[in-house]
Amino acid sequence: MGILLGSIFVSSHLFSHSYLLPDEDPAGVELSISEVKVFPNPSDGRFQLTFVFTGQEKINAKVFDITGKQIKDISEDLVKSESSVTASIDLESPGSGIYFIRIEWGKSLLTKKIIVR
Numbered sequence: 001m002g003i004l005l006g007s008i009f010v011s012s013h014l015f016s017h018s019y020l021l022p023d024e025d026p027a028g029v030e031l032s033i034s035e036v037k038v039f040p041n042p043s044d045g046r047f048q049l050t051f052v053f054t055g056q057e058k059i060n061a062k063v064f065d066i067t068g069k070q071i072k073d074i075s076e077d078l079v080k081s082e083s084s085v086t087a088s089i090d091l092e093s094p095g096s097g098i099y100f101i102r103i104e105w106g107k108s109l110l111t112k113k114i115i116v117r
Helices: none
Strands: 002-005 008-013 018-020 034-039 046-053 059-065 070-073 084-090 097-105 108-116
Touching: 002 059, 034 097, 046 097, 070 097
Parallel strands: 008 018
Antiparallel strands: 002 008, 018 108, 034 046, 046 084, 059 070, 059 097, 097 108
């Protein structure tokens, strides 16, 4: 169950390009993350993550496989500047398949799908 807010799907489930905003009205929430990019995608397990972040909250980021098993905590790999966050990620010999990067800040959650060949 969820609602479409512009090009963002607000849901309580893990979907690509989704925001989870528990206990809040998504129509009244101003999101502090934008321009999220993961490249190359597909990749060999090494990729770059970049996004604009205007919030003050702590950011946590983790990679999960398609079954929901955590593959890697990439929170310490995040490099913050004035208004952007970047990370160089190496999943260290992952199997081919679909993975999800889950970025959490405050009460919000964003997931991005990545494909490893």
